[in-house]
Amino acid sequence: MGETANGPPTERRIVSRRTFLRLGCGILLSGAAASVLAPVYATRIEPRWLEVTRQDILLPDLPEALDGFTIVQLSDFHLGPHVSAEDVRRSVRITNALEADLVVLTGDFVYRSARYSTPCARELTSLQSRYGIYAVLGNHDVWTAPDEVAASLTEAGIVVLRNERQSLEVGGTRLWLLGI
Numbered sequence: 001m002g003e004t005a006n007g008p009p010t011e012r013r014i015v016s017r018r019t020f021l022r023l024g025c026g027i028l029l030s031g032a033a034a035s036v037l038a039p040v041y042a043t044r045i046e047p048r049w050l051e052v053t054r055q056d057i058l059l060p061d062l063p064e065a066l067d068g069f070t071i072v073q074l075s076d077f078h079l080g081p082h083v084s085a086e087d088v089r090r091s092v093r094i095t096n097a098l099e100a101d102l103v104v105l106t107g108d109f110v111y112r113s114a115r116y117s118t119p120c121a122r123e124l125t126s127l128q129s130r131y132g133i134y135a136v137l138g139n140h141d142v143w144t145a146p147d148e149v150a151a152s153l154t155e156a157g158i159v160v161l162r163n164e165r166q167s168l169e170v171g172g173t174r175l176w177l178l179g180i
């Protein structure tokens, strides 16, 4: 999916990430190209490949107030040498254009250094949603500096759930968020 200047993502997708990876795996398995192409993909292509995928979640006993409730999940920024603050800003712009009810951030904000936590959190302060922004830490955050990453996010107004729960009041019903 491409990004438009002032609207939601367009449908100009030529090939999905999944298809690309399937094709790529076939090529890589074919020989020595793996040693050259894999690092190029990992550092130059994949970090900038933003793709919006939509998933309907069907729950038979979902309260009516939550029917059509939209959640945007953003994950694995890995801000660092291969992902810039501008890359995170692009994700934020795309997310805000989706006008989600809720935004959840599922970890890996930094890449191997705590010094990336503040710049990452600074970009994420621009996220908008009706019911707030919630986060959990990822394995890379935990390996690097969990307390510093969590503090940066909290300072940016993001609620970090570390083995915690939080309930949201939505149209007279209650939605529980569990962060592990």
Ligand SMILES: [Fe+2]
Residues within 6 Å of the ligand: 076, 078, 107, 108, 138, 140
């Ligand atoms: Fe990750």
